[in-house]
Amino acid sequence: MIRIFFITTAVAALLVSCQKPSSASNPNPDELLVENFGKIQDGRDAHLYTLTNANGMVARITDFGATLVSLTAPDKEGQLSDITLGYDSVTGYDSDENPYFGCSVGRYGNRIAHGKFSLDGKDYQLATNNDPGGIPCHLHGGDRGFGRRLWTLEEHTPSSLTLKYVSADGEEGYPGTLTAKVVYRLTDDNELIWEATATTDAPTIVNLVHHTYWNLSADPVTSINDHRLTLNADHYLPTNAGLIPTGERAPVAGTPMDFTEPTPIGQRVEADFEALKLGLGYDHCWVLNEAADGELGLAARLEDPKTGRVMELLTNQPAIQFYGGNFLDGTITGKNGTVYEHRAAVCLETESFPDAPNQEGFPSPVLRPGETYRHVMVHRFSAKP
Template identity: 45%
Template sequence: MKEITYNSIFILLFLIIFGCKKENNKQDISGKMENVHTSDYGITPKGDSIKKYTLTNKNGMKIEVINFGGIITSLTAPDRNGKYEDVVLGFTKPEGYFEGNPYYFGALIGRYGNRIANAKFSLEGKTFEIDKNDGPNSLHGGKEGFHTRFWNIEVVKDAKFPTLKLSYTSADGEEGYPGKLTTTVFYTLTDDNALEISYEAETDKPTVVNLTQHSYFNLSGNFTKTITDHELQINADHFLPVNETLIPTGEQKAVKGTPFDFTVSKSIGKEINADDDQLKKGKGYDHNWILNGKGLRSIAKVYHPETGRIMEVFTDEPGVQFYSGNFLDGKFDTKTGGKNEFRTGFCLETQHFPDSPNQSSFPSTELKPGQKYQSKTIYKFSVKK
């Protein structure tokens, strides 16, 4: 009996100790994985499978990302009553994204965010002709830019917060751009309700790079409402006037005394219909602001009075494109019912300046072999009671 008792005790202790270790390991692994969920999203006409990754922080905030275009299909944020609602525009069905996505909803943009005049530029004495997909110009990397590509996505298991690593290698000559460009983007959802986006890129030949994210925001959570009641502040004393095809003229104009002055917060709609040549050319705001300061700093803040939602933008980029959704035309259904009508979403696209490869007075977007392109942008959400 003693032998059985001792053996039983030994076995019991072994099971308890082993079970605890196993349970602890399970908790360690699941603790890093349970806040990232992977699911099937859709199938393209070519038969390619689209995966969706859902990141959730400790507060219940969620971001949904698909491997097609690195697109953010949903992002929730709390209102002053603690209610989380989706605040980014997007399609109701997967087909909307892979059958054109004319608005670039939620997409990663490259190789070159914004416009390049006449769809060409010169680099080290050689002229490169790139895809002409916006009248005479090239827009957002061309018709088959990064927003149409499949990105490899990995869950970063040892990250402090839910993090995705997205990578894509653009072949030499893709859409006319020189050099094989290897791009890595990290999406991180922190516990203070911030989406951090970190960009990296390397090339094997001299090229130009300007990466950004093209989410449209509507902090009301109702995508049929216009964004003209949102209050916006931009930390910029100058902006870039544009010509008839929205290419910067080269002038760096002071915002003071113009409808482009957002140095003090005001509603987007306050002066959007003013009798102003630049507003007429853009059909509203669709311009690059020259940001004050350098390094990672707060560059813009948006407040929605009705819901109390606030979105603050931080970046280390020299510019931001504020776009007031002037080309949304009601052709597509929203995720909350109704249509994506005129000015029902806005973008704050952090960037180097449009057409920089053709304008020597602008900050350079050239990337050479041996160099690493690095940039960071943060969209942080909070509420005003």
């Protein structure tokens, strides 16, 4: 039986900061390392769990928002460094300024037009907590979505853990009691696997999304514009001024939206192209060429040419939202007092289509009793000389 091993915050921080693979990153390899991560606004304690693999990689996850707080990955010299943005304690994550750093978003990730949808002949009104272009929409689950909820640790090993959250019928306006689980696994193949499942007692809509901000250089004061991105997608979803899909699936060929070959993110981000103007850069959904049948397919490949770090992303979902950190503006202070400037990170969020509840031509996001929703993301890390 695997036991939970509690350590102090100072010792945990020291262990996680180790830059070379070492079994000393976990003094008790058969136990899960846990530390207190501070109190959330209602006074309850949040916890930080540390996962390790045989190669010295370390992933830290908090039960607040089922959030990935940090992940170390090796560069071409074998140096391990944290490649995510975030905060030093739960206080930052439980604040209004938090732009969904690392969290598990739900009940419905991305946008729903005007916060409205109909299901089985009944109309529902959700919070309109976002208004790009002056057009209100429901974003990432509402005023206090799954990324701002305290989850329960259900199962664990030194390299994996399962977190559970039960969303009551009517929470944030959604119908049905939804039982969601998120599993994090850190494998010896240098893969971080995020897997979300959900069941419901009444028809509802579901789109659980993982929202980590990546900077493979491990230097978050630098832009990700020089990162080379490949998206396995021949089409994207054009949007209106409110960043809601119009229903069209447009070809990427001959446009700045074409990442079918490795391309620096910043190469065309300022191009005179309507989609980029509406999103103030890249903040759009691409339709994946693979994974539409529910099996794992390659979605994206991200590479930092300086450090050699590579992240490949596989998923069973039909789409991926590529967000280039356009709204990071130097007003957020994150880990170790770092100020996160414009385009300091990139988000690659596999998902169902935005506004799918209102678009007949999109894959259905409806989950009914007796069915199980399942979303898998495999983040595969390597380094090239």
